[in-house]
Amino acid sequence: MAQDYKPVKTSKVGGSPFTGVLGWIDDRLPLPRILLKEYVVFQVPRNLNYLYSFGGILMLSLITMIITGVILGMHYKADVNLAFDSVERIMRDVNHGWLIRYIHMNMASFFFIAVYIHMFRGLYYGSYKHPRELMWIFGIIIFLMMMATAFLGYVLPWGQMSFWGATVITNLFSAIPFFGDAIVTFLWGDFSVGDAFLNRAFVLHWLIAFGIVGVVIFHVIALHITGSNNPSGVEPIDTRDTISFAPYMTQKDLVAAGAFLLVFCIMLFYLPNFLGHPDNYIRANPLQTPAHIVPEWYFLPFYAILRAIPDKLFGVLAMGGAIVSFAALPWLDRSYVRSCRYRPIWKWCVWIFVADFLVLMYCGAMPAEEPYVTISRIGTAYWFGFLFVLAPLVGKFETHKPLPQSIHQSMEKST
Ligand code: HEM
Numbered sequence: 001m002a003q004d005y006k007p008v009k010t011s012k013v014g015g016s017p018f019t020g021v022l023g024w025i026d027d028r029l030p031l032p033r034i035l036l037k038e039y040v041v042f043q044v045p046r047n048l049n050y051l052y053s054f055g056g057i058l059m060l061s062l063i064t065m066i067i068t069g070v071i072l073g074m075h076y077k078a079d080v081n082l083a084f085d086s087v088e089r090i091m092r093d094v095n096h097g098w099l100i101r102y103i104h105m106n107m108a109s110f111f112f113i114a115v116y117i118h119m120f121r122g123l124y125y126g127s128y129k130h131p132r133e134l135m136w137i138f139g140i141i142i143f144l145m146m147m148a149t150a151f152l153g154y155v156l157p158w159g160q161m162s163f164w165g166a167t168v169i170t171n172l173f174s175a176i177p178f179f180g181d182a183i184v185t186f187l188w189g190d191f192s193v194g195d196a197f198l199n200r201a202f203v204l205h206w207l208i209a210f211g212i213v214g215v216v217i218f219h220v221i222a223l224h225i226t227g228s229n230n231p232s233g234v235e236p237i238d239t240r241d242t243i244s245f246a247p248y249m250t251q252k253d254l255v256a257a258g259a260f261l262l263v264f265c266i267m268l269f270y271l272p273n274f275l276g277h278p279d280n281y282i283r284a285n286p287l288q289t290p291a292h293i294v295p296e297w298y299f300l301p302f303y304a305i306l307r308a309i310p311d312k313l314f315g316v317l318a319m320g321g322a323i324v325s326f327a328a329l330p331w332l333d334r335s336y337v338r339s340c341r342y343r344p345i346w347k348w349c350v351w352i353f354v355a356d357f358l359v360l361m362y363c364g365a366m367p368a369e370e371p372y373v374t375i376s377r378i379g380t381a382y383w384f385g386f387l388f389v390l391a392p393l394v395g396k397f398e399t400h401k402p403l404p405q406s407i408h409q410s411m412e413k414s415t
Contacts, residue, residue: 126338
């Protein structure tokens with residue numbers, strides 16, 4: 001009977017393109033094979049420009065934030081009596097603590113610079129359109145998580161802006177009808193911003209930061225299913241339209257990352273506090289309100305929208321809606337043409353939107369008085385008009401420029 005025994009082959013071991021130890025691992029856990037397929041031979045449109053390096057730059061920023069954050073977390077004390085001093089100790093006594101903290105602080109700003117450029121690129125080349133809608137929505141979720149992480153992180157040094165910023169922002173929830181005050185007390189875990197809030201800010205700052213990594217993984221998987229869009233907005237049709245990711249994009253990304261890091265280092269070593277607020281070097285004092293409570297620069301456009309609306313509840317809704325409604329852009333924009341290169345009217349709408357964003361940023365930094373309030377109102381009206389009026393109408397009625405037949409044809413024309 002034993003001679004009749006034939007094992008059923010269930011194991012998939014074998015077939016690795018690698019040899020040696022790598023082949024041995026790859027046969028059992030095909031990670032090297034996946035990396036080869038997705039990051040070496042992976043085909044990308046041949047006309048990707050430097051704006052397409054910002055996804056990689058964002059990954060670099062995220063990794064830097066997590067590594068420096070973990071080190072800071074080893075020395076930080078989440079206690080209202082110790083937090084401010086523990087940060088000062090990091091700056092003065094911990095070996096290279098000043099460097100780790102300044103990298104973390106400044107990279108937070110550079111992370112937002114990179115994400116705004118990355119989002120602008122998506123908007124300009126119509127990357128949010130079919131079939132990349134889900135990638136865009138993951139992007140909006142990442143952006144919201146980045147905002148939450150940055151807000152909570154800013155609370156941790158327990159300076160004047162940490163305390164008063166947290167008080168102003170958490171109080172916004174009191175605008176919710178009926179349950180508002182109960183929600184605010186729940187968020188604080190107390191009857192004011194204090195030790196309980198500082199502790200939860202610390203825990204959530206970490207948790208959401210790691211959550212971003214998870215959503216980025218989905219964002220990138222979705223990207224590798226649809227492939228990248230490109231500046232012409234037309235899909236590749238044959239091998240003349242594509243190149244392999246390595247070495248072409250990897251080298252380009254390295255040059256872009258080098259330039260990004262160079263500018264970052266100039267800020268880091270010569271102007272490390274330029275993007276921060278001096279009041280945050282004053283210990284939190286619940287009995288003394290600062291003259292102007294201003295959020296970090298990357299929140300300013302949304303702060304301007306909040307203050308533009310006289311009603312608190314509608315202000316909060318407008319501020320949140322300004323971001324969340326971008327998730328609907330793939331369905332609001334009715335044009336089948338993706339890239340602004342071939343959309344003469346929409347291109348202007350997008351550039352005016354960029355100007356609007358910068359004007360709102362300026363108004364957000366100014367006191368809530370005239371003429372800034374009126375300008376913020378006009379800016380807010382354009383923001384929502386851009387999404388809900390211009391995107392559908394321009395998409396429907398605009399006459400676009402003739403589209404190229406292929407990516408390589410679009411490149412021949414531009415040279
Ligand atoms: C931590 C933040 C983020 C990381 C690490 C990240 C990473 C990436 C990477 C690696 C790519 C491919 C390379 C590239 O096209 O640049 C990409 C593409 C893309 N991302 Fe992100 N992303 C982030 C945030 C966002 C946000 C906030 C949005 C928009 C709301 C967004 C929308 C997109 C879109 C639409 C594409 C495809 C672009 C195209 O093919 O033209 N991403 N992202």
